Amino acid sequence: MNSNNIVTLNHVSFKYEKEWVVKDVDLAITSGQFLGLVGPNGSGKSTLIKLMLGLLKPDQGEIKLFNQRMKTFNDWKEIGFVSQKANSFNSGFPASVLEVVQSGLVSRVGAFRFFNHQHKQKAQDALRLVEMEEYAHATIGELSGGQQQRIFIARALVSDPKLLILDEPTVGVDEKHVSDFYELLRKLNKEQGISLLMVTHDIGTITEHATHVVCMNKTIHFHGESKDYKEFSEEDLNHLYGHSVQALTHNHHHDEVNHL
Numbered sequence: 295m296n297s298n299n300i301v302t303l304n305h306v307s308f309k310y311e312k313e314w315v316v317k318d319v320d321l322a323i324t325s326g327q328f329l330g331l332v333g334p335n336g337s338g339k340s341t342l343i344k345l346m347l348g349l350l351k352p353d354q355g356e357i358k359l360f361n362q363r364m365k366t367f368n369d370w371k372e373i374g375f376v377s378q379k380a381n382s383f384n385s386g387f388p389a390s391v392l393e394v395v396q397s398g399l400v401s402r403v404g405a406f407r408f409f410n411h412q413h414k415q416k417a418q419d420a421l422r423l424v425e426m427e428e429y430a431h432a433t434i435g436e437l438s439g440g441q442q443q444r445i446f447i448a449r450a451l452v453s454d455p456k457l458l459i460l461d462e463p464t465v466g467v468d469e470k471h472v473s474d475f476y477e478l479l480r481k482l483n484k485e486q487g488i489s490l491l492m493v494t495h496d497i498g499t500i501t502e503h504a505t506h507v508v509c510m511n512k513t514i515h516f517h518g519e520s521k522d523y524k525e526f527s528e529e530d531l532n533h534l535y536g537h538s539v540q541a542l543t544h545n546h547h548h549d550e551v552n553h554l
């Protein structure tokens with residue numbers, strides 16, 4: 295057992311109905327990694343994340359978080375989550391950026407307690423990390439998709455998690471801001487020491503930024519360093535996935551059906 299393991303999956307399988315959606319997955323995420331989770335649409339990526347977050351229970355196998363069994367684990371503030379549809383407030387939504395970020399502390403302060411100065415400070419610190427401190431008093435709905443996504447990352451960071459899980463976070467980020475967005479994630483990983491697990495379709499870009507890549511289609515087809523993944527030819531990749539990887543290398547986020 296590696297004491298640096300943040301998430302450990304042992305022989306994890308899961309089905310919603312009759313068919314296995316996640317099949318016999320063994321996976322360890324180690325402290326300090328920036329791990330990209332890629333695979334075709336419907337390959338079980340979101341399901342795997344829900345299993346890690348305890349939102350679904352494996353039919354087979356076991357999951358440990360920070361070396362504790364899921365059943366007894368209760369330190370959820372150590373794990374930040376940014377869901378696929380986080381950045382979708384329309385312009386009328388009446389909350390300030392600071393309120394949205396502070397709401398990440400609700401589970402700790404209790405829903406009916408007021409935020410104090412310390413909480414506000416934490417929210418401002420989180421906004422600084424995502425380089426959005428000057429937007430603290432803006433209305434969330436007035437921000438662009440990419441800016442909202444940064445705010446949702448700040449919301450997830452406000453409780454100082456050791457692991458941040460992001461499901462398709464570049465959806466809704468304007469193409470010309472995507473590289474800045476990756477740069478932010480890299481900074482959180484390198485400078486703040488936050489481990490990252492990011493689901494994405496964008497396999498080309500993720501291998502440029504993540505330290506490690508996991509490719510799955512129900513089972514895991516590859517798990518290793520990004521630099522090793524980049525060595526694969528298209529033929530190797532087709533073999534790896536058991537079908538054409540063309541779809542994976544094309545950016546078609548916007549067609550995706552949201553299952554979260």
Ligand code: ADP
Pocket residue numbers: 310311315333334335336337338339340341342553
């Ligand atoms: P991905 O995130 O890789 O696109 P998902 O984990 O969302 O894949 O879905 C994996 C499979 O499970 C798909 O075939 C999908 O249709 C199915 N699925 C997802 N959510 C549910 C659900 N709530 N009930 C039944 N089937 C589901």
